[in-house]
Amino acid sequence: MREPSDAEMWRSVEATVRNVLLPSITDEWARVITVQLVGLARYAATRPPDRTAARVAELAATLDRLAANPVVAAHWRSPSTEPRAVLGAVSAVLADAVSRDDQPGDDIRAGLRTVVSRHLDEDLAVSGMLMPYFRGKLPDA
Amino acid sequence: MRDELERWIGEQSGADVGVAELRRITTGHSRGNWLLELDDGSRFVVRVEQGGVFGTAGADEFEFMQAVGRLGFPVARVRWLEATGELIGQPFFVMDFIEGGVTTDREDRSLAPELAVDFVRRLDELHRLEWAGVLDGPAPSDATHVQIERWADVYRTSSSMPIPLLEEGAAWLHHLAPHLERVAIVHGDPGPGNFVHDGHRVLAFTDWEFSHLGDPTEDWSFLLSMRGARTMAADDWLHLVRTEAGVEVSDEQLRYWKVFNFFKGACANVTCLRAFAGVNPAPNMALIGTVLHQSFTRQMADLIAG
Numbered sequence: 001m002r003e004p005s006d007a008e009m010w011r012s013v014e015a016t017v018r019n020v021l022l023p024s025i026t027d028e029w030a031r032v033i034t035v036q037l038v039g040l041a042r043y044a045a046t047r048p049p050d051r052t053a054a055r056v057a058e059l060a061a062t063l064d065r066l067a068a069n070p071v072v073a074a075h076w077r078s079p080s081t082e083p084r085a086v087l088g089a090v091s092a093v094l095a096d097a098v099s100r101d102d103q104p105g106d107d108i109r110a111g112l113r114t115v116v117s118r119h120l121d122e123d124l125a126v127s128g129m130l131m132p133y134f135r136g137k138l139p140d141a
Numbered sequence: 142m143r144d145e146l147e148r149w150i151g152e153q154s155g156a157d158v159g160v161a162e163l164r165r166i167t168t169g170h171s172r173g174n175w176l177l178e179l180d181d182g183s184r185f186v187v188r189v190e191q192g193g194v195f196g197t198a199g200a201d202e203f204e205f206m207q208a209v210g211r212l213g214f215p216v217a218r219v220r221w222l223e224a225t226g227e228l229i230g231q232p233f234f235v236m237d238f239i240e241g242g243v244t245t246d247r248e249d250r251s252l253a254p255e256l257a258v259d260f261v262r263r264l265d266e267l268h269r270l271e272w273a274g275v276l277d278g279p280a281p282s283d284a285t286h287v288q289i290e291r292w293a294d295v296y297r298t299s300s301s302m303p304i305p306l307l308e309e310g311a312a313w314l315h316h317l318a319p320h321l322e323r324v325a326i327v328h329g330d331p332g333p334g335n336f337v338h339d340g341h342r343v344l345a346f347t348d349w350e351f352s353h354l355g356d357p358t359e360d361w362s363f364l365l366s367m368r369g370a371r372t373m374a375a376d377d378w379l380h381l382v383r384t385e386a387g388v389e390v391s392d393e394q395l396r397y398w399k400v401f402n403f404f405k406g407a408c409a410n411v412t413c414l415r416a417f418a419g420v421n422p423a424p425n426m427a428l429i430g431t432v433l434h435q436s437f438t439r440q441m442a443d444l445i446a447g
Contacts, residue, residue: 029165088303090305091308094305094306094308095308098312099312099316113446116305120435120438121439123431123435124436127431127435128432134425135248136248
């Protein structure tokens with residue numbers, strides 16, 4: 001028999017805290033924190049692997065495609081796959097585009113901002129289940 | 142903690158004091174609050190930092206509370222500050238306990254109509270205080286830009302990576318910063334849950350960790366779109382602000398300061414991941430640093446996109 005997986009151990013933490021410990025806790029703040037711990041255990045068991053590398057690669061490819069754009073060209077002089085460099089370039093490009101109502105600005109908002117925005121939506125699709133726990137409520141109680 | 146506090150308060154007050162009771166009371170995310178009762182019956186609140194959460198410092202909060210108290214604004218009297226963190230592991234200060242307050246559920250945002258009116262009048266009064274000579278502040282042309290950079294720096298020093306949508310947010314806020322006639326004291330987190338009341342009247346404003354000098358529209362926007370959003374509809378708040386404070390907040394101003402407040406929240410929330418990985422491994426830190434940070438960033442980005 002194999003050893004329990006991380007997901008199985010997190011499921012044990014969630015179930016034990018929720019069903020055994022929580023009913024005996026009366027202090028208001030302690031109950032809130034305990035409910036949050038239940039949510040955190042579920043999140044740890046269900047979240048996908050870190051997507052940073054794939055996202056950085058997608059953003060770098062997007063910057064490459066927009067290389068002729070003057071705003072991108074100003075901040076993407078030496079293409080890289082290093083996360084800090086890529087995210088720094090994306091940040092600078094989006095920030096510079098704020099004050100531009102012209103075609104290069106629109107192209108950045110359509111071509112680059114939408115990618116960053118989708119990444120955020122993907123994160124929220126996973127983490128959104130934490131919100132009721134944060135407010136101290138068990139969503140399926 | 143009890144022995145350390147007893148000795149330290151004795152040193153600060155110059156009196157031989159004994160601690161009769163020390164217990165944790167209302168708890169926020171950025172500060173732990175402890176009720177402290179001495180042998181002579183005097184009661185205080187010990188307000189303890191939680192590992193740099195939200196990038197605010199008790200020493201700054203102490204200074205602001207002291208200043209607004211001097212100006213006659215209703216606030217708990219601050220007594221003693223321990224800013225090093227060496228005594229109990231975190232910086233803290235001690236303030237008077239406000240007697241006569243009504244205790245409500247931490248999620249309860251309801252207000253009696255007369256209390257809402259009194260609160261709006263008091264917040265307006267705060268904004269109209271003449272702070273020169275008591276606090277050092279920026280020029281009106283700099284005030285909003287200072288705050289944008291303050292919060293951007295909070296995120297930049299807490300995150301290992303640039304966050305593109307926050308950098309875009311900072312640029313948008315700088316680009317569209319509204320003209321400011323007069324710099325005011327801004328509470329930074331005003332509304333239900335952050336003042337003590339007797340059910341009808343405000344006894345004291347609390348939770349001053351976000352206070353600063355800036356544009357008071359930040360407070361009105363925060364009240365009606367965030368902390369007071371569950372109390373009444375934004376239009377009802379706007380009506381109250383107009384009739385009781387004589388303040389008009391335009392749709393354009395509202396949008397700008399909503400973006401600012403979501404930006405500020407998203408930046409502040411990043412600090413929780415650093416705290417979680419270090420001195421404060423409580424689950425609320427992980428939740429604030431993930432889902433709340435992402436939710437605030439989403440709302441900010443949507444408002445910018447129009």
